[in-house]
């Protein structure tokens with residue numbers, strides 16, 4: 701029988717929406733011994749379905765609405781304090797749709813990952829699937845990367861690819877990329893937990 705390490709990695713997961721990546725991480729912890737524990741889920745949107753997923757999994761969850769803060773720096777300071785109260789080893793951005801201030805990002809340097817629906821450095825920002833189609837890409841996919849102050853930048857940890865088919869739409873492509881995301885995000889967390897990522901990158 702495989703044994704979990706005495707101290708599983710403490711994860712805080714930030715979401716804004718559906719939370720299917722959050723679910724993939726919870727499932728990997730429960731079903732495949734990912735040596736980690738989601739200690740809190742934080743959403744900037746009260747209606748995010750990912751909050752329901754956290755509730756069902758008995759995970760502490762919070763809404764920290766950006767609408768309650770007029771300054772980005774104040775929101776980020778409150779978010780930083782809430783995250784720090786959980787003493788996480790790793791912060792997971794899983795569809796957290798906010799630009800983060802430099803100070804916030806630097807505070808969590810090399811401890812914060814993001815998943816982005818494109819083969820970075822291609823197609824940073826929004827509407828990545830349509831933009832991949834418009835650009836006539838032969839392949840598309842997703843990337844897990846460490847977060848640095850530049851949007852959707854930072855050292856790539858893992859990528860997964862899918863061929864673009866002639867009859868693909870943004871929706872069909874998004875569905876395949878989502879499946880890939882659910883595979884590589886838990887893998888990237890496992891690499892981090894096992895100290896197999898070169899932190900000097």
Ligand code: GAR
Nearest residue numbers: 717718719720721794795815816817
């Ligand atoms: C995912 O496709 C993720 O790659 C994307 O948001 C979606 C969240 O889905 N993130 C970004 O675009 C960040 N730039 P989920 O809520 O079902 O996990």
